[in-house]
Amino acid sequence: MRIVLLGAPGSGKGTQAKLMVERLGLPHISTGVLLRNAAKRGTALGLKAKSIIDKGELVPDDIMSDMIEERLSRDDVADGFILDGYPRNLAQAKSLDTMLDRLGQSTDVAIQIDVDLEQVIRRLAKRAKEEGRADDSGEVVRHRMRVYHEQTAPVIDYYANRGLLTHVLGDGTVEEVLERILSVLNMNQTAA
Numbered sequence: 001m002r003i004v005l006l007g008a009p010g011s012g013k014g015t016q017a018k019l020m021v022e023r024l025g026l027p028h029i030s031t032g033v034l035l036r037n038a039a040k041r042g043t044a045l046g047l048k049a050k051s052i053i054d055k056g057e058l059v060p061d062d063i064m065s066d067m068i069e070e071r072l073s074r075d076d077v078a079d080g081f082i083l084d085g086y087p088r089n090l091a092q093a094k095s096l097d098t099m100l101d102r103l104g105q106s107t108d109v110a111i112q113i114d115v116d117l118e119q120v121i122r123r124l125a126k127r128a129k130e131e132g133r134a135d136d137s138g139e140v141v142r143h144r145m146r147v148y149h150e151q152t153a154p155v156i157d158y159y160a161n162r163g164l165l166t167h168v169l170g171d172g173t174v175e176e177v178l179e180r181i182l183s184v185l186n187m188n189q190t191a192a
């Protein structure tokens with residue numbers, strides 16, 4: 001199963017993807033994690049990405065498509081994946097389709113995790129205190145939200161128009177959200 005997770009910063013994509021790995025046995029591909037790891041390693045790409053991430057901007061599409069193409073060419077994703085953080089604009093959505101097409105694959109489902117703005121702001125403020133992620137600070141979070149609404153939100157319609165979109169309420173405990181996701185995938189315990 002090839003799953004794309006969509007949602008605003010702080011909506012719970014990463015949290016849910018990690019839990020889904022355990023339940024579905026699929027690899028988790030997070031572009032945010034790949035970029036932050038490259039930054040920690042101090043590679044040229046990582047350092048360039050860090051300066052962009054810290055401002056809340058999007059890393060250029062050509063860098064992202066090279067990164068995703070390399071990741072999707074590995075054997076562990078042959079039977080599926082949970083993609084978190086990509087695509088983030090319409091160009092990336094089209095690029096992903098082209099890449100998958102070349103591999104004889106396609107996206108099976110896009111899950112949009114819906115959480116209201118006040119709640120995601122609260123979650124990110126809490127994480128800023130607990131983990132000190134540079135892009136969780138006040139003004140950068142507001143900018144990430146603007147970027148999300150202007151560039152990433154159109155991706156929701158892209159998948160809706162292709163009949164692949166399903167919405168899941170991201171409110172409540174992480175376990176409640178996970179059960180909703182598994183339920184739309186018909187993978188919850190009661191459906192199994």
Ligand code: AP5
Binds near residue numbers: 012059060123126135
């Ligand atoms: P990325 O790391 O993808 O950040 P993001 O999309 O902004 O997502 P977050 O990690 O902030 O939120 P999330 O939805 O994963 O929620 P999480 O589970 O962490 O990207 C970072 C940057 O990298 C981008 O801004 C951009 O610069 C660059 N980038 C990445 N991909 C790119 C791309 N494709 N193109 C260009 N640039 C790209 O949860 C958030 C917090 O809430 C956590 O503390 C968590 O514990 C908590 N939480 C989660 N669920 C719940 C719950 N149900 N109840 C209470 N708390 C919860």
